[in-house]
Amino acid sequence: MxxxxxxxxxxxxxxxxxxxxxxxxxxxxxxxxxxxxxxxxxxxxxxxxxxxxxxxxxxxxxxxxxxxxxxVPSPRMVITGAVHISQALAPIAKLAGYDVTIVDPRTAFATPERFPDVSLLAEWPENALPRLSIDRYTAFVALTHDPKIDDFGLVEALRNECFYVGALGSKKTHARRVERLRAQGLSEAAIARIHAPIGLDIGAVSPAEIAVAVMAEITTARRRPEAAS
Amino acid sequence: MTHTDNLSRDEDILKAAEDWARGGRGVALATVVETWGSAPRPVGANLVIDGDGNFLGSVSGGCVEGAVVTEAMDVIVSGKPRTLEFGVADETAWKVGLSCGGTIRVYVEKIG
Structure with a gap:
C-alpha cells in the first residue's frame, strides 16, 4: 500500500x-x-x-x-441525563462496543461516583453537543424528560442523522414534545424518527430493564435499519 | 473517550503502520482476507511488521504470527505483495500450528 x-x-x-x-x-x-x-x-x-x-x-x-x-466508524452513544437508567445503559452500551458520553448540566446527577469509567460532561447540551460532533454512527438517547435538557439534543440528533434517536417519556409527555419540536420547525418525517416511548416493548419495569430494552432497540436500528423505522 | 475493545478495531494498528513508515522504517501490513472453519481472527484483521521483525496486532491470535512475520520481512525487501495460506490441509500450517482447525489466507503487502 x-x-x-x-x-x-x-x-x-x-x-x-x-x-x-x-x-x-x-x-x-x-x-x-x-x-x-x-x-x-x-x-x-x-x-x-x-x-x-x-x-x-x-x-x-x-x-x-x-x-x-x-x-465503518465505531458506534457512539450520547445520552442526555445522568439518571438511573443511564447508570445501567452506559455499561451495557460499552459492552456492546459503543463509546458512551453522558451529558447533564445538573452536577448533583453528573458525578463520577455515579458514573465510573464513562465520559461525563456536566454541561448544558448547547455547550457540549456541538463539540461531540454527533453523526450518523451515533445513537442519541434523551433520558431526562426535561425539555430544557432533552430538546436541544433531539433537534441536533435529527439534524445530524443519528442512526437512532430515542426519548424517554409517556405518550402524553411525548405528545407535548412533538408540539414543541414542530414549533421549532422540524418536519413530521424527522419527528417520526424519534423512538418514543423509548425501548422495545419487553415489559421493562426497573431502570436496568429499561436500559436493556433501549439497547435492544438501538441494536435493531443499527443491524436491521429497515425494520426499525 | 474510552475504547472497550481496541483489539476488534485495528485502529492503532493502521496508525502505527503509518507512523512507522513515516519514521523511516521498512513496514509491511498483513491482512486476513479469507477464512474457513473456526478461524481465530476475522477477515480484515491486521498485523503490522517492521524490517527488524517487530510487530503489532494479530492475524490468528498467536498461531501463525511467527511465519507471517518472516514472510513479511521478505516482502519489505522485495516490495512484492504475496498471499499466504495456513490451514489443516497444509503441512506448514501443522508445523506452525493453527490449532483451532480453521484455514486462513493472509495478504502481505509493503507500505510505501
Whole structure:
C-alpha cells in the first residue's frame, strides 16, 4: 500500500467517515473509495452492500479477485441525563462496543461516583453537543424528560442523522414534545424518527430493564435499519 | 473517550503502520482476507511488521504470527505483495500450528 493511500485511509477514519479500500489481490493495485467517490466507482453496488454490512471480504468482480477492506466508524452513544437508567445503559452500551458520553448540566446527577469509567460532561447540551460532533454512527438517547435538557439534543440528533434517536417519556409527555419540536420547525418525517416511548416493548419495569430494552432497540436500528423505522 | 475493545478495531494498528513508515522504517501490513472453519481472527484483521521483525496486532491470535512475520520481512525487501495460506490441509500450517482447525489466507503487502 502506498503511504499516501494509508495516510488518506487513516485521515478518513479519524474524521469518522466510512471508506473502502479496494485491493486487487493478483496485481496489488489499490484504490481508496471515499463516500463521495462511491457513485462513480465501477463496483458501487458491491461497495454499498459492504458498507451496509460493515464487513470486509473477498469479491469476484470483472476486475478479478479483489479484497474490500471496509472501515465503518465505531458506534457512539450520547445520552442526555445522568439518571438511573443511564447508570445501567452506559455499561451495557460499552459492552456492546459503543463509546458512551453522558451529558447533564445538573452536577448533583453528573458525578463520577455515579458514573465510573464513562465520559461525563456536566454541561448544558448547547455547550457540549456541538463539540461531540454527533453523526450518523451515533445513537442519541434523551433520558431526562426535561425539555430544557432533552430538546436541544433531539433537534441536533435529527439534524445530524443519528442512526437512532430515542426519548424517554409517556405518550402524553411525548405528545407535548412533538408540539414543541414542530414549533421549532422540524418536519413530521424527522419527528417520526424519534423512538418514543423509548425501548422495545419487553415489559421493562426497573431502570436496568429499561436500559436493556433501549439497547435492544438501538441494536435493531443499527443491524436491521429497515425494520426499525 | 474510552475504547472497550481496541483489539476488534485495528485502529492503532493502521496508525502505527503509518507512523512507522513515516519514521523511516521498512513496514509491511498483513491482512486476513479469507477464512474457513473456526478461524481465530476475522477477515480484515491486521498485523503490522517492521524490517527488524517487530510487530503489532494479530492475524490468528498467536498461531501463525511467527511465519507471517518472516514472510513479511521478505516482502519489505522485495516490495512484492504475496498471499499466504495456513490451514489443516497444509503441512506448514501443522508445523506452525493453527490449532483451532480453521484455514486462513493472509495478504502481505509493503507500505510505501
Amino acid at each position: 502506498r503511504l499516501d493511500v494509508l495516510s488518506a485511509l487513516n485521515a478518513e477514519r479519524a474524521a469518522r467517515r466510512a471508506v473502502v479500500l479496494v485491493t486487487a489481490i493478483e496485481s496489488g493495485a489499490q484504490r481508496l473509495v471515499t463516500h463521495d467517490l462511491i457513485d462513480a466507482d465501477p463496483l458501487r453496488e458491491t461497495l454499498r452492500k459492504r458498507l451496509h454490512s460493515g464487513k470486509s471480504g473477498m469479491e469476484e468482480t470483472l476486475e478479478g479477485r479483489v479484497f474490500l477492506t471496509v472501515h
